[in-house]
Amino acid sequence: MEVILQKDVKKLGYRGDIIKVNEGYFRNFLLPKGLAEVATEAVKKLASSRKEKVLMEKDRLLENAKEVLVKLHGLKLTFKEKVSEKGKLFGSLSESDIIKAVLEKANIRLEKEYLVMEHIKEVGKYDVVVKLGEGLEETIKVTVQAAK
Numbered sequence: 019m020e021v022i023l024q025k026d027v028k029k030l031g032y033r034g035d036i037i038k039v040n041e042g043y044f045r046n047f048l049l050p051k052g053l054a055e056v057a058t059e060a061v062k063k064l065a066s067s068r069k070e071k072v073l074m075e076k077d078r079l080l081e082n083a084k085e086v087l088v089k090l091h092g093l094k095l096t097f098k099e100k101v102s103e104k105g106k107l108f109g110s111l112s113e114s115d116i117i118k119a120v121l122e123k124a125n126i127r128l129e130k131e132y133l134v135m136e137h138i139k140e141v142g143k144y145d146v147v148v149k150l151g152e153g154l155e156e157t158i159k160v161t162v163q164a165a166k
Contacts, residue, residue, distance in 0.1 A: 019044060020057040022065050027053055034065050034072045083150040089126055090148055090156040095119045098165040101141055111138035111162065116146055120158070138162055 019041050026032045027048075030039075036057050039048065048054035055061065095116070100108045113130045120126050134147040141162050149155040 021048060021054040022057045022061055023048075023054050025053050032072070032076070034069050036062060036065060080151075080154075083154050086126055086150065087148075087154060087156045089124050090120075090158060093120070093124055093156075094159040094161065095123065096161045096163065098163050099141075101164045105141040105164070107139050107141070107162070111160070116158070116160065 020036055020038055021044055023031050023033055023035050023037065031037050039054075044054060044056075057065075097111060097115070097119070099111070102108065113133045113135065116133060116135070117128050117130065120128055128148060132148050132150055134149055135144070138144055138160065141164055144160045144162070146158045146160050147155055148158060
């Protein structure tokens with residue numbers, strides 16, 4: 019069945035897209051959450067008129083994402099943490115620690131879902147990937163040192 023998305027849905031499409039889905043998926047997931055509605059002819063006409071506005075907004079968001087990636091290019095973060103004799107951290111560095119450091123150093127507010135990383139539990143050098151979308155990613159160099 020054809021439906022029109024009311025909101026962006028990961029791995030399915032963007033707001034205003036007309037897509038084909040199984041009836042059960044629409045009835046049990048998309049409709050109750052207000053993510054889509056049935057694509058009647060009247061709705062399709064309205065969607066096509068909105069599509070141009072949505073495309074302009076996507077272009078604006080893409081430009082903003084590119085600006086953020088330029089600011090992140092070459093960013094290096096250094097953390098001084100308490101460690102054991104074996105070089106293991108007491109605790110770990112998580113996404114929220116990286117987000118806080120990026121905000122302080124580059125004045126960029128990131129969300130957890132943009133970071134691709136494992137929790138850092140040892141002294142060393144690491145790469146944290148910031149992925150803002152398809153083909154829009156930058157690597158942040160993270161160094162963890164022992165606090166003295």
